[in-house]
Amino acid sequence: MADDRRRQPRPTRRPSKATTAASASRRLRPQAEKKLAASTAKATARNSARAAKKKVYKPVRRVPLGNSPRRLRVVLVAMAIALSLCGGRLLQLQGFDSAAYAADGDQFTAKLPLLPTRGDLVDRNGQVLATTQPAVAVTADPTLTRNTTKDPERAARFAAVILKHLDLDRATLLERLNKPDTRFVYLAKKIPATTYLALAAELTELKLYGVFRESDPIRVYPGTNVAAGVVGFVNGEGEGVAGLERSLNGKLAGVEGQETFEMAPNGSRIPLGESKINPAVDGIDYQLTLDAELQWMVERRLEEQVRKAGGETGTAITMNIKTGEVLAMANYPGYDASKPGAADPDDLGNRAVSAAYEPGSVQKLLTAAALIDAGVANPDTKLTIPALLGSGDGTVKDAFAHGEINLLMRGVIAKSSNIGTIMLARQLETSRLRAYLASFGLGSKTGIGLPGESSGHLPPADMADYTRDQIAFGQGLSVTAIQEAAAIAALLNDGVYNQPSVIKSATDQDGKPVDLPKQDPRRVVSSSTSDQIRDLMQAVVDHGSDRLALDEYASGGKTGTAQRYDPDCGCYRGYTVSYVSAAPIDDPELLTYVVVDNPTNSDTGTTGAAPAAVDIMQLALPRYGIPPTTERPKKEKIKW
Template sequence: MNDRPPLRMKRRNFIALVGLGLFDLWIGERLVTIQTLEAAHLKALADDIHFRSVPLAPFRGNIVDREGRLLAGSHHVYSAYVIPAQARKALLTESILLSQILNLPQDRVLRRLRRHQGFVWIKRHLTETEADALRSQLSALPGIHLVTESARDYPEGSLAAGVLGFTGIDNQGLAGVELTYNKILTGTPGALEEEFDARGQSLRLAEQRVKPAIPGDTLQLSLDENIQWMAERAATHAQIQTQGKSVTILVMHPPTGGILALAQRPTFDPNHFRDYPPKTYRELAVSDAIPPGSIFKPVTLAAALASGATSPDAHFWCPGFKRVLGRRVNCWRPEGHGSESLADVVKNSCNVGFMELGLSLGVDRFYQWLGQFGLTKPTGVDLPGEAQGIIPRKSRVTALDLAIMAFGQTLTVTPIALLTAINAIANGGEWKKPHVGRAILAPDGRTLKRFDDLPGRPVISGDVARLVQSMMTRVVSEGTGKLAQVPGYRVAGKTGTAQKVINGRVEKGIYIASFVGFAPVPNPQAAILVSVDEPVGPFYGGQVAAPVFGRLMRDILRYWKIPPTEPIRPPKPGQPAMVPDLVDLSPEQAIQDAEQFGFPVQFIGQGDVVVQQSIQYGGWRPAGTRLTLTLGRSPRIYLEWVTVPNFVGLSVSQAQHLAFDLSMNVVTTDSRSAGRVVRQTVPPGTQVKSGTTVGLWIG
């Protein structure tokens, strides 16, 4: 008998042995991989199962001004958390006690104590009183713990609030540069890890591991804290004097494009941003496109000169209007300006002359220069929410549209885009990207990145820029911008008065008054744009915005100790002279400023600072008129005071909205909601405390 296995059996055995061998090789490979290559990863997974992690928030990087002064920092706060597995023995008792200590609804606390998680927040960012009370009761609250976190702090309150923005409960940036530079400010979170058993209880002699948090980098801004304070004060003064709906002031450094100050009213305090309406969070200079009016005219002028569409010796005739495509377009001066040189057209802000400049450019070249000056797209400024101006589609533009756009109507631009364009003229023809971030600094002080030395791009030649500068200085010395004068310095500027566009329609009687300019000429060091939305009473830019510009520029040049560029010649007694703004100055500085403008002063009261002057600034009086200045011990807090507007003639709804914008209250003497105001309890022009209630009679 043949005992040899058949050939088929041999094959099966061979295949089985090969399979077992391959399986053994795979098992061996997996063992080697697990013990070597994947050991760290698998150990981390195991640790995650029996290690409980409490997050350690990093200190958010500081925000400082160009001189290193702190604008936003962080401080330690306590937060309460629970380990539910350790707190399940006395849920009801703990929830009652916690709700009383932390001022939370008991049902909310109870829900958090019952969660099946290793770690649950009870309340973040406790007050000192809450933290002390909880700390004293921890022995009676098993499973409840305190941990330190960091919270944002803005030591200067509302200063530069729109630029800085604010952060959320997790220290994440929600607005302003806090949002734009969130990644570099945030830092790297850490963790406190502790071993626990299968029931969730802490192990005796358990291992604890700490992963330290890494603080964020410091953001240095181009803002100057002192100039920002000056701009904030100027914005407050302007809103009080004009009763405008809003005021925007933007200050830029021409050589670099860095923003030195950005102030607006109304504003908010980022330490308590939830107490303010969200509309105050917007930085109006960046987020709102407006009709620029005549402050756009330097762009048209520079484009016409650079392209050869006009020349410095060109002459114009203004009869008070110009007909384009059969339609009459009026100059702002109905009787006209008569015969004018190009410099006179600029000085007089003649609409007819600028219409001719726009028509001589033609649509294609006009739009080309809009692009060159950066007005057809966002500037790329490092602030969130930048809007883009609305410019009519080139293919649909008629000669009439072009003529009107040439003097700043029919199109809209953001204040930041327009000031950047004017800044190119001040900067010798070079366009610089605007920015508020100046540098990024490591926690040890090393500079990681700079923004001030970014290259610009040429827009116009230096000769054209100097020619436009020279013509703009005549606007201030002889023309519509006289109230922007700064004794001892050549100032270039342009006034603007634009009719507002509401729901796509130009509204008569509602204006934006503005002024844009730079100084000193030559070699400008500061460019400023002032915009007042819907001023009550006088509405021309030369009346409303120019005096604000003049005071602010005077303060900046004095602060930088820039020597005068020309002799100071006070007006002779009896000549018309502009009354300067002397409030908040020291007596010595007030005497010096008043003398430069041609006014003697006398003081009443006692103190180290001027808190009131007898004649409102910006008006004209004969030189030699004596100004009475009231002294006080500290600068007046203007935000506590508002000027009562004239409510007569307004509807109830209009009166309520106006009062809200001015931080006042109104109440009607009857329940009628229809009709118009015929009388008010507090006369217009009276200064009252914020929150004062004014009674209204409805007729």
């Protein structure tokens, strides 16, 4: 086995590639040598390329760090310069150019007025006499609606939509839409809110922005002409110009609020922009003392009476004697508060408070009250009445022809004797008579709260004797219907004067009561004098025409016929006739006073005014639950 291992040949060294290649080359033919050379060249090229792609490491260059304190100073200087620039700009904006920039800012801030709701006027039973319905004023911003170089037909496109909904003149509308140098114009007022909503929807659909709205409510009067003289009306700006609408305008109107909000250049509200609201304060609501249904009946009856008497105008007042509350105050001719422009301007007032006239014989009640209260006379005072009585440079006679007659004071009033009244009045000092009449409210405004109230005319205390004679029977002085009615009511109300009123109560927007100014009641004559005045007034009805009496109610009254002063000629021409009725006479609650001016078919209060007053009382007494008089008092004597 050992010998066998020794015989085996020893391994030889493996030849290298170069040796192999060299040996092979010697055995190849020339063509093969060429191929081998080419292959060898390619391998050499590939190896060279790989060697070129190998990463070359270069030495790192290190920059030395700068000076830290120096770098800090540079940064601080740069920050100081930046802050100085910001501060200077801030100073410019807020210090020097603040007004200009604020004005520019306002161009994109809209301020919309918030109009309060005007207070309502209702009658004593809650029936609405004046109220407000929602409406709007349509406005535009011409900077958004006017024609431009890029859009020369812009205003026309707005107009085409607006004219579908609003009845406007196209030329005027285009002029407003193109108005220069303004951002606000009115296009229409008092437009129903539903109409505007339809207009706005169509403009929005067409992406036309620039038309807006303001609250512009419509004042309505459901009763049209009922109590128009008392209620009044407003003008196109919503301001009261007549009646309570005028005298209470500040209270009814309320306080305007404002909404401020940011607006985009195209006129639309920025949804998330700044917005601020200062709410409006609604006006005060007033409840009147008037009874709308009774008022309507009084107005119809007054119109009928004035027409029948052939008068120019008429006035009627129904009053609660115990409180001074006016239940009805009518004027003829009147007007429709919803259409005041259609009425004669002379009819737009309230003659019951503004028209002064000479009252005639109704005034004898006031003269009698002064005489009785002063202790000069009483209903049973005896007088011998002559046919004529001298006064000043003339003479006075009675409306009825007579010779010398004997009358009690009761008879003087019942017969309406001018001569007898003068004879009684001459027994009282002129100044004292005048003082009584002034205490009854003559010569001064009643303070009823209606605009245009006249104070009438009461001669001074040193008046001439003949003037004293005249005012004793109702000439030579002037009164208003409300003055005379309030004065007689006081004489019947146990001698206590109540300021006449047409306002019963008031409430604010929260329903809280509002205090109303009013004079305290005052005594003007004694209770005894009041009893004797009722005696005199009853005698007028008991001894006068049957047309003066009320059915089922004992009543008192007084007629009046006065010569009428005509300002056109500066002379007396025609008459003013009147009648006052009160019931139940034993404890008077209601009073009606009717005045007819310049009747052509009547020259006495008995025929020219009394029929209307009696009919009104027949309606009013049962309406307010006043029971009929069970027995009529016995008639008193009027002669001796």
